[in-house]
Amino acid sequence: MTDAATESADTARPTALGRWMQVLRDLVRRPSGAIGVFLVTIHVIVAFISPWIVPYDFKSMDSGIILAAPTAEHWLGTDALGRDVLTRVLLGGREALWVCFLAIPLTMIWGGLAGVYLGLRGGWVDEVAMRLVDAFLSLPGILPLMVFVVVFGAGNEVLIFTLAFFFGIPVIRVARGATHDVVARDYVLAARARGHSRGSIMRRELLPNTLDVMMVEGAMRLSWMLLTFSSLSFLGFGVTPPTPDWGQMISEARVYMSLAPWGVLGPMIALSTLIIGVNLTADALAKTLGIDRTRKAVV
Amino acid sequence: MINLLLRRLALGVVTVWLVSVIIFAGMEVLPGDACTVVLERDAQGEVLENCRKNLGLDRPPLERYLSWAAGAARGDFGLSADGQTKISTEVALRVKNSILLAAGALSVGVPLAILLGVIAGLARDRFPDIFVSTAAILAMTIPEFVAATILVLVFSIWLGWLPAVVLTPADAPALEFWPEFIPAVIVLVMVMVAHIMRMVRSSVIEVMASEYVQMATLKGVPYWRIVFRHALPNALLPAINVVALTVAWLLGGVVVVEVVFNYPGIGRMTIDAISDRDLPIIQALVMLIAATYVLVNLVADLASMMLNPRLRTMKMRSK
Numbered sequence: 001m002t003d004a005a006t007e008s009a010d011t012a013r014p015t016a017l018g019r020w021m022q023v024l025r026d027l028v029r030r031p032s033g034a035i036g037v038f039l040v041t042i043h044v045i046v047a048f049i050s051p052w053i054v055p056y057d058f059k060s061m062d063s064g065i066i067l068a069a070p071t072a073e074h075w076l077g078t079d080a081l082g083r084d085v086l087t088r089v090l091l092g093g094r095e096a097l098w099v100c101f102l103a104i105p106l107t108m109i110w111g112g113l114a115g116v117y118l119g120l121r122g123g124w125v126d127e128v129a130m131r132l133v134d135a136f137l138s139l140p141g142i143l144p145l146m147v148f149v150v151v152f153g154a155g156n157e158v159l160i161f162t163l164a165f166f167f168g169i170p171v172i173r174v175a176r177g178a179t180h181d182v183v184a185r186d187y188v189l190a191a192r193a194r195g196h197s198r199g200s201i202m203r204r205e206l207l208p209n210t211l212d213v214m215m216v217e218g219a220m221r222l223s224w225m226l227l228t229f230s231s232l233s234f235l236g237f238g239v240t241p242p243t244p245d246w247g248q249m250i251s252e253a254r255v256y257m258s259l260a261p262w263g264v265l266g267p268m269i270a271l272s273t274l275i276i277g278v279n280l281t282a283d284a285l286a287k288t289l290g291i292d293r294t295r296k297a298v299v
Numbered sequence: 300m301i302n303l304l305l306r307r308l309a310l311g312v313v314t315v316w317l318v319s320v321i322i323f324a325g326m327e328v329l330p331g332d333a334c335t336v337v338l339e340r341d342a343q344g345e346v347l348e349n350c351r352k353n354l355g356l357d358r359p360p361l362e363r364y365l366s367w368a369a370g371a372a373r374g375d376f377g378l379s380a381d382g383q384t385k386i387s388t389e390v391a392l393r394v395k396n397s398i399l400l401a402a403g404a405l406s407v408g409v410p411l412a413i414l415l416g417v418i419a420g421l422a423r424d425r426f427p428d429i430f431v432s433t434a435a436i437l438a439m440t441i442p443e444f445v446a447a448t449i450l451v452l453v454f455s456i457w458l459g460w461l462p463a464v465v466l467t468p469a470d471a472p473a474l475e476f477w478p479e480f481i482p483a484v485i486v487l488v489m490v491m492v493a494h495i496m497r498m499v500r501s502s503v504i505e506v507m508a509s510e511y512v513q514m515a516t517l518k519g520v521p522y523w524r525i526v527f528r529h530a531l532p533n534a535l536l537p538a539i540n541v542v543a544l545t546v547a548w549l550l551g552g553v554v555v556v557e558v559v560f561n562y563p564g565i566g567r568m569t570i571d572a573i574s575d576r577d578l579p580i581i582q583a584l585v586m587l588i589a590a591t592y593v594l595v596n597l598v599a600d601l602a603s604m605m606l607n608p609r610l611r612t613m614k615m616r617s618k
Contacts, residue, residue: 131310135317138592140551143585144325146573151329227442231555234444235570247444254448254559258456268445279440 026288033284039277043270047094056084058091059242067260077262079253088244089266093274095239096246099156100225103163107225108218111168115175116206120183120198130176136169142231149237159238163228167221174217178210212289219282226275246271304601311597318589319371322582323364367582376583379572386583390568392469394587397564399473400480400557401549404487409542412492413535416499420534421526423504431496438493447486447559454482469563483560487553491545498541499534506534536607543599550595551588 027033062082070077076085118126148162182188183206191201232238233247241248246267253263351357370377376386415435419428438446455463465479506512507530515525552566561567565584572580 131313131317132321134310134314135321135589138314138318138589139321139585140569140588140592141548142554143552143569143573143581143588146570147325147329147581150573150576223440227440230442231444234442235555235558247442250444250448254451257448257452261452261456264448264452268448272441272445275442276437276440279436283436 023285023288027281027284030284030287032280033288036277036280036282036284039273040281043093043274043277044097046090047097050090050094054084054087054090056087058083058087058244060084067256067263069260070262076266077260079249079260079263080256085249085263085266088249089246089270092244092246092249092267093270095156095243096226096229096233096274099159099163100222100229103160103167104218104222104225106160106164107167107171107221108214110164111171112175112207112210112214113202114168115172115177116179116202116210117198118172119176119179120202120206126176129172133169133172136166137173142228142235145228145232146235146237149232154238154240159229159232163225167225171214171217171221175210175214178213179206182206182209213291216282216286216289216291219278219285223275223278223282226278230271230275303604307597307600311593314593315590318593319368319586320364322585322589323360323367326578326582327360371583371586376586377579379577379580386580389580390565390583390587393563393565393568395473396469396476396562397550397552397566399476400483400487400553400562400564401546403480403484404491404549405542405546407484408488408491408545409495411488412495413499413538415492416496416538417503417526417531417534419496420500420503420507428500432500435493435496438489439497443486443490443553443555444559446489447482447556450482450485451559464561465563466561467563480560480562483556483562486556486559487549491549495538495541495545499538502537503530503534506530536603539599539603539606540596543595547592547595550591552584 028037060083062078065074065078066082067080068074068078068082074084074086076089079085079088114129118129144166145162149158152158152162188201188205191205196204229238230245230247233245234251236248236251239245239248249267250264250271253260253267257264348357356363367377374387376390378384379386379389415431419431422428450461451463454461461482462479463482465476465483467475467479512525512530515529516522520529550565552564552569554566554570556562557564557566558570565588569581569584571577572584
């Protein structure tokens with residue numbers, strides 16, 4: 001490369017923020033990205049403003065209108081306790097979004113740092129840690145979460161930390177793999193030759209260069225975490241009543257499904273559109289950044 | 300080759316051992332034990348002491364771990380928290396039911412997933428692919444309980460074609476679960492087909508773009524001969540590992556689906572045990588599921604090594 005070329009590349013180098021704005025613009029140009037970002041935005045806006053726009057109090061019961069069909073007063077009908085379904089659907093995503101949006105950064109930070117460190121460190125520490133990761137990964141999905149909820153109660157803090165802990169473990173593997181992809185590159189060798197410490201190599205070389213993989217991973221895991229959260233809630237290990245939550249509403253309304261199918265339809269559509277939105281966004285983000293998630297290493 | 304096999308086997312054993320330590324330590328650290336559960340939470344003093352003594356909970360943790368692990372290795376997990384039921388007999392029934400469900404889902408799901416994956420991969424970015432891939436994303440993202448609810452609403456309540464829940468007791472012979480387990484199988488097939496199909500699709504695309512397929516095309520080998528003779532055997536190898544993960548997932552108790560359809564398998568037994576805080580049963584089930592996971596993955600790794608000589612030698616060179 002000539003000097004002039006280096007210089008122009010340097011001056012044209014975008015700031016980190018500028019680069020992500022560009023990624024976002026490319027993302028919404030893809031049909032799947034546009035739909036995904038649209039769905040997620042709608043859900044986030046509704047979650048923010050719903051306490052001020054809901055037509056009824058989510059707790060107020062009316063025994064006179066149990067399981068009522070949709071009417072002008074109750075657009076989505078009422079549930080088995082005579083509560084307005086529309087109100088509860090509008091409010092029902094707040095807990096899920098709140099918990100998962102806080103837990104995902106925690107997940108990616110702890111899993112990412114641990115993975116990058118192990119990838120760089122190698123040796124027996126890496127070997128031992130990876131055996132532990134393998135052991136944790138063989139534990140059956142949702143069960144450890146349920147045990148934690150039963151023991152510590154279903155508070156949001158418990159859910160945030162439990163979800164972040166268990167979701168962080170597979171992230172360690174991904175981050176470690178991503179680190180292995182770059183750790184042998186010239187710029188890391190150069191940093192080593194300059195005598196940089198491990199912390200400095202991690203901060204200045206590895207973290208910036210594994211960031212794309214981690215962003216895609218985080219977006220993908222967000223959709224799985226929302227799925228897990230709603231499953232916990234559906235099984236009765238999530239949000240405490242009477243706080244409305246879609247998973248829990250579906251589980252309650254299922255019982256009366258043959259009498260009042262509108263009770264399940266509202267929360268089902270809301271929950272599905274949110275998870276599909278996040279998933280489409282993650283998929284489009286992966287394509288925009290050129291990261292192929294379906295091609296996993298064999299063995 | 301033998302060395303590699305032994306190494307892989309040893310890793311599996313180490314993982315299972317670590318799982319047993321994690322489970323045991325986890326149950327130790329979490330507040331409450333079998334006695335506080337049976338005697339209600341506020342039990343104190345002599346009653347609690349006596350109960351602990353009877354169940355041997357007053358012995359040091361290491362001693363209890365060793366006796367528990369020794370029993371578990373022989374398939375004997377002791378008694379449940381109420382001290383009445385033998386865990387292994389109870390679990391055996393549920394395992395049988397879970398295997399039945401898994402077999403049903405696998406026998407339909409795997410061929411279907413491979414077929415759809417190959418079609419989508421060969422027709423990359425054209426109509427069949429777009430249709431199948433979109434359906435797969437939907438099947439993967441829509442929560443199982445939502446899919447199950449829609450299924451019940453449409454086919455059980457509105458059309459009346461399928462039973463909505465399983466009423467057969469856990470100890471009934473396998474044949475009696477027909478046709479009640481069909482809805483559960485359908486939901487499981489939906490999810491697993493989506494995962495396996497995506498893997499097969501990307502693998503087919505990769506192989507079809509490879510140099511040897513290009514070479515065969517240039518030599519004038521007919522298209523379908525390339526597909527079946529050259530591409531598919533290589534493209535389907537990576538699917539072994541995804542299928543293994545699916546098998547482990549199915550055998551590990553599909554909690555949500557079993558709860559929705561009231562199916563008496565491992566999943567529902569686990570959730571009941573967790574609700575009852577029956578620690579011995581939870582320990583036994585988690586141990587069993589984790590060991591199954593390790594075993595299935597081990598078998599899959601060995602199978603892909605056997606079937607793929609290139610992988611075999613490549614690993615040997617790198618290790």
